[in-house]
Amino acid sequence: MSMFCYQCQEAAGGKGCTGKGVCGKTQDVAKTQDLLIYITKGISIYSTKAREVGIVNKEVNNFIVESLFSTITNANFDNKALTERVKKGLKLRQEMKEQLIKAGIKVGSAENDNWLSKLLKFAGVKTKEEENLHEAATWFADNAEEFSKKAEKVGILSTENEDIRSLRELLIYGLKGMAAYLHHANNLGYDDDNSHAFMQKALVSTLNDNLSGDDLTAIVLECGKYGVDVMALLDKANTSTYGNPEITKVNIGVRNKPGILISGHDLKDLEELLKQTEGKGVDVYTHSEMLPAHYYPAFKKYTHFAGNYGNAWWKQDKEFESFNGPILMTTNCIVPPKNSYKDRMYTTVATGFDGVKHIPEGKNGKAKDFSQIIEQAKKCKPPVEIEKGEIVGGFAHNQVLALADKVVDAVKSGAIKRFFVMAGCDGRMKSRNYYTDFAKALPKDAVILTAGCAKYKYNKLDLGDIGGIPRVLDAGQCNDSYSLAVIALKLKEVFGLEDINELPISYNIAWYEQKAVIVLLALLHLGVKNIHLGPTLPAFLSPNVAKVLVENFGIGGITNVEDDLKMFMGEK
Numbered sequence: 001m002s003m004f005c006y007q008c009q010e011a012a013g014g015k016g017c018t019g020k021g022v023c024g025k026t027q028d029v030a031k032t033q034d035l036l037i038y039i040t041k042g043i044s045i046y047s048t049k050a051r052e053v054g055i056v057n058k059e060v061n062n063f064i065v066e067s068l069f070s071t072i073t074n075a076n077f078d079n080k081a082l083t084e085r086v087k088k089g090l091k092l093r094q095e096m097k098e099q100l101i102k103a104g105i106k107v108g109s110a111e112n113d114n115w116l117s118k119l120l121k122f123a124g125v126k127t128k129e130e131e132n133l134h135e136a137a138t139w140f141a142d143n144a145e146e147f148s149k150k151a152e153k154v155g156i157l158s159t160e161n162e163d164i165r166s167l168r169e170l171l172i173y174g175l176k177g178m179a180a181y182l183h184h185a186n187n188l189g190y191d192d193d194n195s196h197a198f199m200q201k202a203l204v205s206t207l208n209d210n211l212s213g214d215d216l217t218a219i220v221l222e223c224g225k226y227g228v229d230v231m232a233l234l235d236k237a238n239t240s241t242y243g244n245p246e247i248t249k250v251n252i253g254v255r256n257k258p259g260i261l262i263s264g265h266d267l268k269d270l271e272e273l274l275k276q277t278e279g280k281g282v283d284v285y286t287h288s289e290m291l292p293a294h295y296y297p298a299f300k301k302y303t304h305f306a307g308n309y310g311n312a313w314w315k316q317d318k319e320f321e322s323f324n325g326p327i328l329m330t331t332n333c334i335v336p337p338k339n340s341y342k343d344r345m346y347t348t349v350a351t352g353f354d355g356v357k358h359i360p361e362g363k364n365g366k367a368k369d370f371s372q373i374i375e376q377a378k379k380c381k382p383p384v385e386i387e388k389g390e391i392v393g394g395f396a397h398n399q400v401l402a403l404a405d406k407v408v409d410a411v412k413s414g415a416i417k418r419f420f421v422m423a424g425c426d427g428r429m430k431s432r433n434y435y436t437d438f439a440k441a442l443p444k445d446a447v448i449l450t451a452g453c454a455k456y457k458y459n460k461l462d463l464g465d466i467g468g469i470p471r472v473l474d475a476g477q478c479n480d481s482y483s484l485a486v487i488a489l490k491l492k493e494v495f496g497l498e499d500i501n502e503l504p505i506s507y508n509i510a511w512y513e514q515k516a517v518i519v520l521l522a523l524l525h526l527g528v529k530n531i532h533l534g535p536t537l538p539a540f541l542s543p544n545v546a547k548v549l550v551e552n553f554g555i556g557g558i559t560n561v562e563d564d565l566k567m568f569m570g571e572k
Contacts, residue, residue, distance in 0.1 A: 031151035042136035068179035078352030177518030224525030243297035251307030264330030292476035295394035425512030452478035
């Protein structure tokens with residue numbers, strides 16, 4: 001089998017993609033991504049040991065974060081760029097090895113078998129001679145043919161035991177989601193080396209054949225702890241830099257000037273684009289996960305920040321066409337572009353697509369140069385209007401806590417009977433219309449707490465309000481699911497409850513890719529139980545691993561709106 005991937009919700013047949021990814025990635029891209037993850041594990045063997053003697057290599061930290069990020073679903077489809085990243089990883093691994101040798105550690109020598117035996121045990125190596133490191137730390141090639149051969153041997157299915165494979169992949173997908181959020185925080189100058197250390201140690205653990213299912217489960221749950229830390233760090237980075245999100249009405253119509261459409265999650269890229277387009281006669285619109293940028297005070301000063309265009313990521317093949325102007329993809333999710341707008345599309349950082357122009361990082365700490373996008377935009381027609389009106393958002397934790405008295409009074413009076421956390425991802429499957437129907441069917445005394453692009457299934461419905469409190473409270477991007485946890489913990493404190501699960505909050509979460517995985521693990525770490533995932537449970541959960549999650553955390557799937565509502569409301 002030349003490729004196998006089941007990391008996203010749309011895995012073919014609910015089992016896995018083998019010929020080509022449903023996302024659009026080719027076999028070559030899938031295999032190169034597998035090899036890249038393998039190389040990051042090898043680098044992590046050295047960096048984990050280096051940390052024990054006080055050596056922290058920030059270039060390695062950044063490389064591992066960006067490599068994990070670039071293999072997230074719908075982020076990078078550019079095999080040439082991914083191959084270059086593999087080559088860079090092999091070079092960095094060698095530099096890391098040399099750094100250890102300079103520190104007096106003779107890597108690969110029996111003279112140092114004291115530390116080496118510990119490392120080998122940690123990495124799960126089964127060799128006759130202890131001086132041999134795991135192949136992830138020693139394998140080398142310098143051509144595409146050898147890369148392809150190796151990739152076929154180190155992919156997901158190279159782990160034969162189904163349950164161990166499931167736990168390893170669950171951990172890796174959590175790390176990928178964590179890396180995405182840590183990357184955004186890093187862009188704003190915020191970092192946490194403890195999170196880097198855990199990532200690298202966790203990557204090494206996936207090479208360890210001596211770890212049991214219980215051992216791996218413990219590391220998976222520990223990943224949730226670091227997921228909370230990273231989301232809190234990103235929240236701090238965003239709010240310290242751009243202010244706390246405020247209740248905001250966002251225009252969803254268009255103006256009569258040419259525009260640039262920016263999608264993804266990276267607020268730093270948006271800031272730089274807004275600065276460079278100021279006074280240029282070009283408007284800037286957000287798409288999909290960039291919508292919540294409108295809630296931040298710092299961006300409201302830009303009069304050419306026009307509004308939000310369109311809906312969730314999967315509709316971009318139609319909406320990018322009608323937008324007319326250039327599109328900047330700062331992160332996933334990319335749908336393979338049509339030729340009709342491919343020459344207007346740009347990627348940056350960890351994203352990429354073959355034949356699509358890529359905006360590199362600025363040199364010597366300078367901002368990225370978006371002049372090419374701006375000049376192209378000036379020559380384009382204004383966007384075609386696809387809808388009119390406004391949508392309201394900005395209900396992150398600081399804003400909701402400012403309304404805490406009003407919310408608590410509504411709960412105490414019975415005006416609000418239950419909150420439904422409907423955060424997560426949107427996707428192409430028709431079965432996801434379930435979430436629209438679910439929102440419509442909720443009792444009028446129920447409030448939806450949301451974050452992520454899952455909101456596009458219901459954020460334009462007229463669901464009204466409860467005493468002035470909107471029935472859809474949008475906290476922001478998927479990483480802002482942290483806000484929902486902060487709100488829940490605050491309500492727990494206000495009502496004097498011992499357990500967060502005693503709150504009148506139900507969790508009906510839609511998932512799609514790996515950032516949803518780290519959000520799930522973070523919620524489990526915070527003690528939240530009885531979370532329901534849909535539209536299907538992850539293909540990478542083996543029956544036994546799924547059973548553990550069900551028995552210990554009450555994880556469940558979805559059925560139909562009527563029966564699920566009865567279940568959530570405690571009705572028979």
